[in-house]
Amino acid sequence: MDTKSTEMNGLRVIFRREINAYLHSYVGYIVAATVLMLDGLLFYTQALGPAAGERLSGEVLARFFYTASGLTAIAALVLSVRLIAEERQLGTQVLLNTSPVRDWEIVTGKFSAALVFITGITLSTLYMPLMIVVNGRVSIAQILVGYAGLVLLGAAVLAIGIFATSLTRSQLVATAVGAAVTAVMFLFWPLSMVVDPPMSRVLSALALHGRHFSGFQQGLLHTRDVFYYFAVTYFFLLLATKVLEAKRWE
Amino acid sequence: MIRLTEVSKYFGEKRALGPISFEISPGGAVGFLGLNGAGKTTLLRILTTDLRSSTGEVEIGGINVVTSPHEVRKRVGYLPETPPLYRDMTVGEYLKFVGRIKGISPDSVSDRVREVEEYTQLTDVHWEFTRNLSHGYRQRVGIAQAMIHKPELLILDEPTKGLDPVQVLELRALIIRLKEEHTILVSSHVLSEISQTCDRVFVLNAGELIASGTEEEISANLAGTYRIMLGVRMTADTQAAGLTHFVRRLPDITSVELIQHDDPLLTLSIQSTTDCRAHLNRSLVKAGHDVVRLELDSNDLESLFVELLGHKVN
Numbered sequence: 001m002d003t004k005s006t007e008m009n010g011l012r013v014i015f016r017r018e019i020n021a022y023l024h025s026y027v028g029y030i031v032a033a034t035v036l037m038l039d040g041l042l043f044y045t046q047a048l049g050p051a052a053g054e055r056l057s058g059e060v061l062a063r064f065f066y067t068a069s070g071l072t073a074i075a076a077l078v079l080s081v082r083l084i085a086e087e088r089q090l091g092t093q094v095l096l097n098t099s100p101v102r103d104w105e106i107v108t109g110k111f112s113a114a115l116v117f118i119t120g121i122t123l124s125t126l127y128m129p130l131m132i133v134v135n136g137r138v139s140i141a142q143i144l145v146g147y148a149g150l151v152l153l154g155a156a157v158l159a160i161g162i163f164a165t166s167l168t169r170s171q172l173v174a175t176a177v178g179a180a181v182t183a184v185m186f187l188f189w190p191l192s193m194v195v196d197p198p199m200s201r202v203l204s205a206l207a208l209h210g211r212h213f214s215g216f217q218q219g220l221l222h223t224r225d226v227f228y229y230f231a232v233t234y235f236f237l238l239l240a241t242k243v244l245e246a247k248r249w250e
Numbered sequence: 251m252i253r254l255t256e257v258s259k260y261f262g263e264k265r266a267l268g269p270i271s272f273e274i275s276p277g278g279a280v281g282f283l284g285l286n287g288a289g290k291t292t293l294l295r296i297l298t299t300d301l302r303s304s305t306g307e308v309e310i311g312g313i314n315v316v317t318s319p320h321e322v323r324k325r326v327g328y329l330p331e332t333p334p335l336y337r338d339m340t341v342g343e344y345l346k347f348v349g350r351i352k353g354i355s356p357d358s359v360s361d362r363v364r365e366v367e368e369y370t371q372l373t374d375v376h377w378e379f380t381r382n383l384s385h386g387y388r389q390r391v392g393i394a395q396a397m398i399h400k401p402e403l404l405i406l407d408e409p410t411k412g413l414d415p416v417q418v419l420e421l422r423a424l425i426i427r428l429k430e431e432h433t434i435l436v437s438s439h440v441l442s443e444i445s446q447t448c449d450r451v452f453v454l455n456a457g458e459l460i461a462s463g464t465e466e467e468i469s470a471n472l473a474g475t476y477r478i479m480l481g482v483r484m485t486a487d488t489q490a491a492g493l494t495h496f497v498r499r500l501p502d503i504t505s506v507e508l509i510q511h512d513d514p515l516l517t518l519s520i521q522s523t524t525d526c527r528a529h530l531n532r533s534l535v536k537a538g539h540d541v542v543r544l545e546l547d548s549n550d551l552e553s554l555f556v557e558l559l560g561h562k563v564n
Contacts, residue, residue: 009350009353010351013347013350013351014351017336017347020338020339020343021336021338024338025338090334090335090336090337091330091332091333091334092334092335092336093334094295094298094300094328094330094334095334095348095351095395096351097298097299097300098298098299098300098323098326098328099323099348099351099352100320100321100323100324100351100352100353101351102320248299248300248301248302
């Protein structure tokens with residue numbers, strides 16, 4: 001086995017183990033059920049509620065993606081904050097630390113499994129926009145771009161959660177840190193509207209929602225926004241890897 | 251196989267270990283003995299690459315644990331104080347996962363799982379969830395995961411902690427069997443554990459290595475002399491006084507004491523500045539004596555340990 005395939009082996013094995021853990025734990029099912037239920041209720045009020053008839057189909061779809069983005073972010077945070085803290089609590093982190101796998105494989109193995117799970121939950125809501133397609137006039141491209149935005153946002157929040165969980169053995173502390181970082185990055189957008197340039201430009205460029213997500217909501221795919229979510233994801237996964245490495249020196 | 255050079259570990263300002271230096275050759279079992287907080291687990295975690303030392307160098311099989319941790323991990327199996335079990339997996343699933351993560355190919359991992367389950371007597375619980383196992387079975391699963399990738403070095407941290415007497419005996423027998431195929435490091439604060447399973451002992455106290463060697467060597471070093479028990483079969487020509495006089499005149503012997511004089515056996519306790527058993531044997535045989543017992547007399551490990559700690563405290 002060459003070096004590269006050995007490395008990929010660690011990532012693959014951790015990925016598979018994590019996916020199985022989601023399927024065997026009730027946490028995964030509870031998160032999935034809650035997200036689907038709330039998405040369904042919100043969609044009902046937006047698409048079939050009293051004010052729905054006055055809105056254009058594209059507007060209803062944009063509102064759906066707006067509310068779904070909040071739920072996706074919360075679900076990503078709930079799923080990710082336990083990932084490493086729980087290993088430390090159960091004492092299984094030592095098994096990973098003393099196995100021939102790199103810290104980045106541990107982080108990306110867990111991240112990719114969580115991303116597959118959150119993507120699965122998100123795609124389970126697909127029937128809702130399809131109902132708009134049937135009963136209204138929206139383009140398939142808007143749906144595809146909207147879902148791409150949800151997945152990218154979910155990936156970024158998962159990365160933030162994994163960074164938070166790498167810091168501590170307490171899931172409570174990890175949740176607090178992850179929620180705080182996510183909330184602050186969400187608040188950059190409204191803050192950018194009340195401060196003067198150049199600070200407003202900096203804040204809007206860094207905001208997790210708002211400027212970068214609004215395009216996806218409308219079905220507009222900007223390279224700038226895709227790059228932003230990739231960058232945030234990469235940055236926090238890198239931080240998490242560095243934290244795991246640093247923990248060995250503590 | 252293992253070489254530590256001036257290794258120390260600090261947690262903040264607090265020194266948990268060292269600086270210590272020692273070497274361990276391949277084969278057999280080495281015990282790390284010390285009270286709680288002596289630095290045993292810290293030392294073992296450094297050897298497994300779970301923790302990095304603050305200073306010094308560690309090599310396992312000639313490989314540096316800091317520059318090539320990946321290579322070291324392939325050669326080391328580790329059972330921490332609490333076995334690292336995933337509660338949502340069955341024993342079979344768990345061992346398969348560990349085998350794969352340790353680098354065993356998908357084609358051969360199932361066979362290897364079957365082998366280690368038979369070796370550690372886990373076949374009956376293959377389908378059991380690890381969360382449902384008794385403490386004794388969990389320890390065995392812990393050992394099975396440590397040995398699954400056939401490591402040269404097996405590190406077991408307090409393996410019998412919390413086990414009942416029957417489980418202790420079973421696990422002790424397993425460790426003795428494992429010695430045939432692996433170099434084993436065992437840590438414990440239970441003296442009998444180390445005494446019965448290990449060939450050499452390292453005694454740690456407050457992060458320092460205060461003694462090392464076999465029980466006999468530690469005993470000799472502690473007293474500054476070697477105590478040798480000599481048994482000679484009495485013949486018509488053998489006289490106790492003559493034999494005592496003969497032995498006393500040999501080099502390095504400082505004193506000779508007649509312990510037992512029961513026909514047909516004569517037992518002497520000899521104190522020497524060196525381990526002169528080979529020379530003693532040759533001289534006695536040459537003089538026509540039947541030597542039936544010739545061994546270093548160690549105190550039991552428990553009293554040695556207490557004495558060592560007493561020396562340190564004083």
